[in-house]
Amino acid sequence: MANIREISGRIRSIRDTMKITNAMYMISSTKLRKAKKGHEGNSPYFEALNRMYAKIIESTSELDNVYLDERPEKKGDDRTIALIVVTADKGLAGSYNHNVIKLAEQIMKECGCKTKLYVVGEVGRQSFAGKNVKMAGQFKYSAQNPSLHRARLISEVILDEYLKGEIDEAHIVFTQMKNTISSEAVAMRILPLMYESLEPVYPADGEMIPEKPTINFLPSAEDVLNNIVPDMVVGDIYSALVESFCSEQNDRMMAMDTANKNAAEMIRALSIEYNRERQAMITQEITEVIAGAKAQKKKKAKRKLAASEGK
Numbered sequence: 396m397a398n399i400r401e402i403s404g405r406i407r408s409i410r411d412t413m414k415i416t417n418a419m420y421m422i423s424s425t426k427l428r429k430a431k432k433g434h435e436g437n438s439p440y441f442e443a444l445n446r447m448y449a450k451i452i453e454s455t456s457e458l459d460n461v462y463l464d465e466r467p468e469k470k471g472d473d474r475t476i477a478l479i480v481v482t483a484d485k486g487l488a489g490s491y492n493h494n495v496i497k498l499a500e501q502i503m504k505e506c507g508c509k510t511k512l513y514v515v516g517e518v519g520r521q522s523f524a525g526k527n528v529k530m531a532g533q534f535k536y537s538a539q540n541p542s543l544h545r546a547r548l549i550s551e552v553i554l555d556e557y558l559k560g561e562i563d564e565a566h567i568v569f570t571q572m573k574n575t576i577s578s579e580a581v582a583m584r585i586l587p588l589m590y591e592s593l594e595p596v597y598p599a600d601g602e603m604i605p606e607k608p609t610i611n612f613l614p615s616a617e618d619v620l621n622n623i624v625p626d627m628v629v630g631d632i633y634s635a636l637v638e639s640f641c642s643e644q645n646d647r648m649m650a651m652d653t654a655n656k657n658a659a660e661m662i663r664a665l666s667i668e669y670n671r672e673r674q675a676m677i678t679q680e681i682t683e684v685i686a687g688a689k690a691q692k693k694k695k696a697k698r699k700l701a702a703s704e705g706k
Contacts, residue, residue, distance in 0.1 A: 399676065400671045406662055414660045419487070420651040422616070427644040430541070430637055437543065441630030444623050448588070455616050462588050462624045466563045474508040477531075477553060477562040479632070481521030481569040481639040484538050488647040491570060494580040495639075501566045502582060503528075511551070511562055532687045541636035548629045555657065557586050569635040570642035572658070576649070578642040585631045588624065 450460070466474070480499045482492050496519060512530045514520045516538035523530055534552060536545055556562045558641045565586040572578045 399669060399672050402665055402672060406665050406669065409658050409662055409665070413655055416651045416654045420648055420655070423644040423647045423651070427641055429650070430644070433637065434690050437630075437633065441627070441634070444627050444630060447623055448620070448627060451620055457654055458507050458616060458620070460617050462586065462620065463560065464587055466587075467525045469563050471507060471594065472509055474564075475511055475562045475563040476501060476502075476506055476508055477511045477513065477556065478552070479513045479515065479549065479565070479566065479567040479635075480519050481635060482514065482516030482522075482538060484517040485504050486517060486518060487650060488643050489650045491578070491643055491646040492516075492522070495519070495568055495570050496522050498582060500581040502566070511556075513552075515549075537565065538636075538640065541633065541640050543633055546633035547629050549632050550625065553632075554625055554628060562586075567635045569639040570646075571638050572642045572645060578646060582633065583635065585628050613668070621625075 398591050478499055480495060482495055486492065499512075499519075503512075512528065513534065514523060515532055517535075520535065530548060534549060536549070553558065553562070553565045564584060566582050566584050568580065568582045570578050571581045584699065
């Protein structure tokens with residue numbers, strides 16, 4: 396059984412660790428609020444772009460556009476899919492990194508075509524490098540502090556390769572917050588665009604409209620689409636980066652909260668053990684004092700008896 400000094404040292408060590416986990420919890424909480432605030436400030440613009448895209452699609456019966464081209468003629472090894480995988484730069488966030496990497500590996504295994512891998516975050520890069528998975532080297536960005544500038548740089552690479560025909564699809568694999576206590580790794584296709592409305596535009600306000608109103612796009616619907624799609628792609632990537640960053644901070648907060656609770660429970664158990672050991676030590680010392688007092692008393696009684704007999 397550990398002695399009092401060892402138990403006391405373990406308690407101090409756990410308390411020092413709790414200071415670190417508490418600080419990490421507070422930092423993640425601050426970063427989460429900041430990221431949400433930034434996303435809320437930019438989301439109305441991208442929502443407006445999505446509504447415009449929906450109106451173009453609903454107002455046009457057929458639209459031949461490169462951003463809508465599914466390229467059905469390309470199959471198997473002739474087809475290339477780009478995967479943008481968003482991970483964290485460090486661990487200590489529960490299963491956050493594991494889930495998104497696992498989903499990316501599953502897509503690469505089951506897609507039945509070539510894949511081109513772009514990884515955001517140091518944990519993902521190290522994981523794929525350790526498994527000898529080839530990654531595209533056009534960008535190596537940190538997962539911290541997502542910004543529109545970074546999303547635009549990523550989208551420029553993806554759009555350029557898509558228009559050149561080097562990739563036929565582009566998907567982003569990221570972590571989506573379902574609520575404040577859970578998140579889920581998901582994959583979202585950003586290119587080519589779906590030939591359908593992103594959200595219902597007609598009928599509006601629950602009223603049935605017999606015919607869709609005719610909308611004239613100048614110079615043409617295709618030109619308008621070509622103008623808004625790059626910004627839509629930027630918005631999708633930026634939203635995924637922010638969503639992943641928020642999920643990372645939320646998962647880290649939960650992990651640190653669990654660590655704090657476990658540490659408190661360990662301190663409680665060690666304190667009980669410490670008190671028991673201390674009580675046992677005090678009891679032993681009292682027993683030794685009593686035994687010594689009794690021995691001295693007997694010794695004194697013997698000397699007294701010997702002295703009386705000598706007389």
